[in-house]
Amino acid sequence: MRVELDNLTKRWGDVTGADGITLDMQNGEFVAFLGPSGCGKTTTLLMVAGIYKPTAGEIRFDERVVNQVAPKDRNIGMVFQSYALYPHMSVRQNIGYPLKLKKTPADEMEKRVQRVADMMGIGHLLARRPAQLSGGQQQRVALGRALVKEPSLLLFDEPLSNLDARLRLTMRSEIKRLQLDLGITSIYVTHDQVEAMTMADRIAVMKEGKLQAYAPPNELYEQPRTIFIAGFVGNPPMNLFDAQIVQEGKRYLARRQGFEMEVPHKQGSRAVGKGQVVVGIRPEDISLAQNTGITGEVFVVEPLGRDNLVDVRIEDLHLFVLADPRQPLQIGDPVQLQIDGGKVQLFDPETEYSLLWT
Amino acid sequence: MKSEAPATFTLHSRLFRAEAHSTFLILIAGPMATTQILSEIQDPRTGRGRWLLLAAGFVLLGCFFLPWLRFVITANDRIALSLTGLQAVTMPPVETTDGGLLYRSSPWMYLAPLAGIVALGLGLLTLRPGRSAPWHGLFAIILSVTAAVAVWSVVTAAQEIAQKQKVSVEVQWGLALTFMALLLFLISGLVALRDAGAQQPTFRAALDALDFMAPGTVLVIVFFVLPAIILFILSLTDLSSANFSEPWTFVGFDNYRRMFSDRFFPKILRNTFQYVILTLLFFNVGLALLLALLTAHVSRRVGFFFRLLWLLPRITPSVVYIVMWQRIAQQPPYGILNQLLGWLGVENQPYWIPEAPWVFVVLVNGFVGASFGMIIFTSAIEAIPADLIIAAKVDGAGDLALIRDITLPLLRWPLLFVVTYQTLSLLVSFEYILLLTNGGPGLFTTEVWALTAYKRALQTYFGSNQWAYGAAWGFVLVVIGVVLSVLYLRVFRFNDLVQEPKIDVL
Numbered sequence: 126m127r128v129e130l131d132n133l134t135k136r137w138g139d140v141t142g143a144d145g146i147t148l149d150m151q152n153g154e155f156v157a158f159l160g161p162s163g164c165g166k167t168t169t170l171l172m173v174a175g176i177y178k179p180t181a182g183e184i185r186f187d188e189r190v191v192n193q194v195a196p197k198d199r200n201i202g203m204v205f206q207s208y209a210l211y212p213h214m215s216v217r218q219n220i221g222y223p224l225k226l227k228k229t230p231a232d233e234m235e236k237r238v239q240r241v242a243d244m245m246g247i248g249h250l251l252a253r254r255p256a257q258l259s260g261g262q263q264q265r266v267a268l269g270r271a272l273v274k275e276p277s278l279l280l281f282d283e284p285l286s287n288l289d290a291r292l293r294l295t296m297r298s299e300i301k302r303l304q305l306d307l308g309i310t311s312i313y314v315t316h317d318q319v320e321a322m323t324m325a326d327r328i329a330v331m332k333e334g335k336l337q338a339y340a341p342p343n344e345l346y347e348q349p350r351t352i353f354i355a356g357f358v359g360n361p362p363m364n365l366f367d368a369q370i371v372q373e374g375k376r377y378l379a380r381r382q383g384f385e386m387e388v389p390h391k392q393g394s395r396a397v398g399k400g401q402v403v404v405g406i407r408p409e410d411i412s413l414a415q416n417t418g419i420t421g422e423v424f425v426v427e428p429l430g431r432d433n434l435v436d437v438r439i440e441d442l443h444l445f446v447l448a449d450p451r452q453p454l455q456i457g458d459p460v461q462l463q464i465d466g467g468k469v470q471l472f473d474p475e476t477e478y479s480l481l482w483t
Numbered sequence: 484m485k486s487e488a489p490a491t492f493t494l495h496s497r498l499f500r501a502e503a504h505s506t507f508l509i510l511i512a513g514p515m516a517t518t519q520i521l522s523e524i525q526d527p528r529t530g531r532g533r534w535l536l537l538a539a540g541f542v543l544l545g546c547f548f549l550p551w552l553r554f555v556i557t558a559n560d561r562i563a564l565s566l567t568g569l570q571a572v573t574m575p576p577v578e579t580t581d582g583g584l585l586y587r588s589s590p591w592m593y594l595a596p597l598a599g600i601v602a603l604g605l606g607l608l609t610l611r612p613g614r615s616a617p618w619h620g621l622f623a624i625i626l627s628v629t630a631a632v633a634v635w636s637v638v639t640a641a642q643e644i645a646q647k648q649k650v651s652v653e654v655q656w657g658l659a660l661t662f663m664a665l666l667l668f669l670i671s672g673l674v675a676l677r678d679a680g681a682q683q684p685t686f687r688a689a690l691d692a693l694d695f696m697a698p699g700t701v702l703v704i705v706f707f708v709l710p711a712i713i714l715f716i717l718s719l720t721d722l723s724s725a726n727f728s729e730p731w732t733f734v735g736f737d738n739y740r741r742m743f744s745d746r747f748f749p750k751i752l753r754n755t756f757q758y759v760i761l762t763l764l765f766f767n768v769g770l771a772l773l774l775a776l777l778t779a780h781v782s783r784r785v786g787f788f789f790r791l792l793w794l795l796p797r798i799t800p801s802v803v804y805i806v807m808w809q810r811i812a813q814q815p816p817y818g819i820l821n822q823l824l825g826w827l828g829v830e831n832q833p834y835w836i837p838e839a840p841w842v843f844v845v846l847v848n849g850f851v852g853a854s855f856g857m858i859i860f861t862s863a864i865e866a867i868p869a870d871l872i873i874a875a876k877v878d879g880a881g882d883l884a885l886i887r888d889i890t891l892p893l894l895r896w897p898l899l900f901v902v903t904y905q906t907l908s909l910l911v912s913f914e915y916i917l918l919l920t921n922g923g924p925g926l927f928t929t930e931v932w933a934l935t936a937y938k939r940a941l942q943t944y945f946g947s948n949q950w951a952y953g954a955a956w957g958f959v960l961v962v963i964g965v966v967l968s969v970l971y972l973r974v975f976r977f978n979d980l981v982q983e984p985k986i987d988v989l
Contacts, residue, residue, distance in 0.1 A: 176873050197879040209870035213892040222888070226879035270878065280877075 126187050126277040126310050127152050128173070133182035135168050142168035144334035145182070150327075153308040155301070157325035159318060159357070165334035166314045170280055173312060175199050186278070197226070199278070202271030202309075206283040208263040210255035216242070216266050217251040223274040241269045244303075261292045268300070272307070279304070279311040285320065297324060318358050322346070330354050348482040352472045355405045355479075361434055364411075364444050367474065368404045370396040379404050379469070383440035384419055386464050388471075395480045396471045402480065405470035408434065408445040413452065414463035423458045437462060551658040552638065624672035627665045634661055711961050718954035724947060731951075738955035747927045755932040758844060758916075759909045766849025767905040768898070771856025776886060778857070779864045786861075793857055796850040805918040808847055812836045837924040844929050847915050852908075856901040863897040864890060903971040907964050913937055932960055 128150040135142040143165040150156050158166035171177045173184060175196035184191050191199060202223075210219050217238055218225075224234045242248040245265040255263055264284060271279060284300070285293045301324045304311050315321050321328045322342045330337040330345065330353070338350045349355035355363045368379040370393055377393020379386050388396075396402045413435075421439040428434075432447045437460055446462065448454065471480040642652055718738050722731045742748065774793055778786035796804060812835035815821045821832040836843050867890065875889045913934035916922065922930030922938070940953020 171873070174873070174877055176876060195881075196873075196876040197881060199877075201877055203874060203877040205870045205874060207868060207870045209868065209874040211871065211875075211889060211892075213895075222875075223878040226884060270874075274879070 127185075128278060128310060128312075129183075129185040130169070130173070131183040131185065133169065133172060133184060134180050135165075135172060135177055136180045141165075141334045142177075143172065146329075146331075146336050147182075148329055148336065148339045150310055150312070153310055155304050155311045155313065155324060155326045157321035157328045158312060158314045158331060159316070159321040159328050160331035160337075161316055161357070163333075164331040166316075166329075166331050167282060168334075169331070170282055170312060170314050173278070174201055174203060174280055200274070200276050201278045201280055202274065202276035203280040204264070204267050204271050204282065204284040206286045208255070208260075208267045208287070210263055210266055210270075212255055214254075215251065216247065216253050216255070216258070219255065219266055220251075220269045220273050223270065227274065237273055238269075241273045244272075245269045260288055261296065264288060264296060268303075272303075276309060279309050281311065281313040281315075283315055284313075286315075286317070300324065319360060322358070328358075330357065348479070349405070349470060350479050350482050352403055352405075352477045355470055355472070359407060361408050361445055361447070363405045363407050363470070365403055365405050365472075366442055366444075367401050369400065370398075370402055370471070372397050381442065384442055386419065386469075387466050388469055389466055392466075392469060392471055392481055399473065399480070401474055403472040403474050405472065406444070406464060407468065408447045410465040410468040411444060411446045412463045412465075413446065413448050414461045416461060418461040418463040421460055421462060423454050423456055423460055425456065426454050435460075551634075551655055551661065552652055621672070621676065624669060624676070627668040627672060631662065631665045634658070634665070711958070714954050714958045714961065717951055718958045720951045722951040723949040725949075734951075738952045739959075741952065742955050742959070747930075750927050751930055751932055751935055754927070754930055755910070757841070758848070758929075758931050759906060761841075761845045762848045762852060762909055763902065763905055765845065767852040767856055767909070768901055770849060770853040771901065772860055772894075772898070774853060774857040775860030775864055776890065779861060780882070790854075790857060790861065793850075794854045797854045801914055802918060804851070805847065805915060808843065808919065809836065812843065836920065840920050840924060840929045843919060844916055847919055848909070848912070851915065852905060855905065859897050859901055860894060863894050867893050899971075899975040903968070903975065906971070907968060910964055910967070911960060932956065936960060 130146050130148050133146040134144055146165075146169055148156075158169060160166050168177065172179050175191070175194060179192055186199070211222065214222065220241060221234050221238045224237060229237070238251070239248060242251055245268055247262055247265045247269065250258060250262060250266075255266065258266065264287075267284070281300070285296055288296060297320060313321070313324060322345075325342060327339060327341050328345055329339045332353050338345060338354050340348075340350075345354060345358050349358065349363075352365065356365060366381070368381045368384070370388060371378050371380055372393070375390070377388045377390060377397060379388050379393075419439060421437040421444070423435060424438040424443060425436040426433050427436070428450060431450075433450045433452075433454065435446045435448045435454060437444050437446055439462075444462065454460070472478065473480055638654070638658065719733050719735060720731050721734045721737075745751075774789070778789050781789075799807075810817065811819045813819075813821065814834045815825060815832050818832070818835070820835060824832055871889060871893075872885065875885050880888060911933050913931055916929055916931060916934055917937070920929045922928070922934050936953050936956035938953075939949050939956055941948060941950075
């Protein structure tokens with residue numbers, strides 16, 4: 126099912142939950158709403174579910190405006206962070222509840238519940254109560270309940286946030302695989318950019334009720350349109366600092382106290398003469414070099430296992446760098462930094478928009 | 484000191500009342516002491532306390548055989564009798580031909596060792612190594628204090644009688660020894676308690692818990708247990724305003740016999756059940772649930788307004804409230820109801836309360852009672868996690884299905900609580916019926932149990948308060964209430980209710 130949100134807005138008096146959200150989802154697409162707490166992603170999701178009535182704008186399912194359609198008539202399935210299983214019903218009753226409401230015949234209901242439960246790997250737990258299940262099992266029941274009525278739209282509201290880290294990885298790939306197999310259009314709300322990046326076909330980044338960007342994960346990562354996206358997407362986060370872009374002959378230089386680096390022509394030409402700009406460099410685009418580059422001093426070393434995250438101090442600037450853990454680094458050691466100028470992002474500090482991708 | 488011999492020498496009945504008290508205590512204390520002593524021997528972990536307890540127990544038992552008091556009858560120049568501890572468990576004395584008094588053993592005496600054996604058996608059964616000491620220490624303390632009070636009451640009664648009968652009474656060394664034994668018993672109990680506290684962290688925790696519960700326990704004892712006991716004792720007497728100037732006497736279960744054979748007893752019983760069940764079902768639970776569901780499904784402000792509105796009957800003084808109802812039901816041109824009916828063209832309008840007394844009894848009480856359940860249910864509905872409601876809506880539930888499948892099942896515990904609480908509260912309430920119909924019209928038409936108890940005991944027709952008879956009615960109601968409470972708590976598994984909030988277990 127195609128889903129379109131057109132200038133979708135929700136206000137409660139002076140408080141704005143969602144402000145003019147416009148985006149579209151293709152049939153079978155997996156879309157993530159990404160943003161910090163209170164950014165309006167759950168508000169938007171609940172409007173799609175029909176729980177909240179939009180203040181303005183339209184929601185269209187396959188060209189049909191559904192603003193006034195009750196949740197029960199939207200044929201959607203929803204999965205919650207809290208699982209939201211009915212505590213007084215058994216697993217069988219929980220999964221079968223949407224079918225029961227549709228007045229499905231008992232034998233067919235039994236068959237479909239069993240099939241979905243088997244698919245979720247909880248076929249042997251049907252007689253239990255939710256309180257007798259582990260968190261992961263409960264989430265599978267919740268998924269089964271969302272899937273059993275074969276919805277045309279699946280809504281996920283931070284479904285993995287209550288699970289432990291290991292289980293989160295397993296469930297992440299399971300949900301992704303399931304969505305691909307079933308081909309159900311899905312909206313996945315999360316504040317975890319790793320989840321959004323790994324699972325979604327497209328990500329809608331939201332901040333303070335506004336849509337910041339709506340793009341595939343790679344584009345979001347490589348061509349961040351705002352400072353917010355640059356800082357929010359990617360782990361460890363991008364280094365962001367103020368600098369001035371100056372032209373010296375044919376070279377463009379980003380310069381600040383104790384720091385100077387060359388910027389390619391394509392990027393430099395767009396920022397020159399703008400005064401102070403915000404420079405963004407991802408930690409993986411900086412490397413430690415020998416006898417060349419910018420001189421700094423090791424401030425903190427955080428071992429991440431595969432890499433070490435090194436906080437390098439250059440005057441009053443701190444840059445995070447990913448370094449080989451085999452390289453012995455002590456706090457206070459002098460180091461040289463080599464920066465991949467081609468990957469540098471430049472932003473206007475006033476508008477917070479990228480100088481490169483707008 | 485010489486004077487004429489009293490022809491008949493009767494001891495005042497008060498002595499025997501004092502004796503009765505001590506009889507009771509010895510019946511209790513004897514088994515307790517026996518259990519105490521034997522369990523101390525059984526339990527190797529009790530420590531220093533047990534030898535003290537053992538010794539004190541034997542001395543105490545022994546003391547009951549020693550003479551306590553000696554009545555000296557001066558007229559015959561001879562000692563008429565001396566009273567031992569065990570003679571406190573005797574029948575009233577029989578006068579002998581020569582004007583002396585003869586004490587005979589009471590059959591009750593044989594009950595003491597029998598009860599002792601039973602208690603001993605129970606004590607051994609419940610005995611667990613390391614766990615008995617605290618309770619036995621407590622037993623020793625309670626026993627010694629109560630026994631001392633009882634013994635002292637015997638002494639003071641004897642002294643008073645001796646003064647009235649103009650005989651002298653001498654304190655014998657057995658009495659002093661008894662008091663010393665009791666003191667020893669008290670000290671050994673305290674020692675045992677302290678040892679137990681040192682040995683058992685669980686016991687210390689129990690003591691700490693007791694500290695927390697003490698204020699509540701004291702309140703319950705002072706305002707419920709003691710009044711209930713007094714009520715029961717009162718119901719065994721003939722106390723009433725008819726014979727108030729004479730000394731009252733115990734009449735056994737006469738009041739209860741009279742109550743159960745009252746020809747209106749079945750009627751009152753039926754009325755009580757009718758009143759409780761109808762009001763509970765339709766208003767205290769039914770209407771309360773309806774109000775809670777309705778006010779929870781409208782906007783917050785409107786919901787709040789209606790809840791407030793339904794609280795009004797509860798906060799209106801009962802007399803004002805009843806007068807309002809009577810005004811509603813009055814004959815034309817006063818009654819509001821009849822005014823409205825008049826406009827609709829209905830003729831022959833009566834005063835409605837005597838016409839349909841039960842409708843008004845239930846309405847009047849129901850309107851007051853609905854608010855309690857409404858508030859409990861509302862808070863329970865508000866406490867249902869929003870996700871569950873959203874999930875149900877997305878799953879395809881309409882408003883009715885939502886209430887039937889999600890809200891009501893999750894209200895199970897508050898529902899059971901309100902049923903329990905309101906049954907008991909309706910059972911003992913009568914003030915609105917008293918003010919509205921006073922049990923009428925006619926004979927016992929709307930009279931409920933609590934109202935009967937009130938009328939018999941406290942309502943005066945030409946000074947006809949039958950306190951004791953009313954107490955019998957009241958006491959049976961207390962017993963019904965306690966039995967129902969226990970039943971409800973069992974049936975509804977109240978322990979599960981207080982363990983964890985059911986709604987939050989997801």
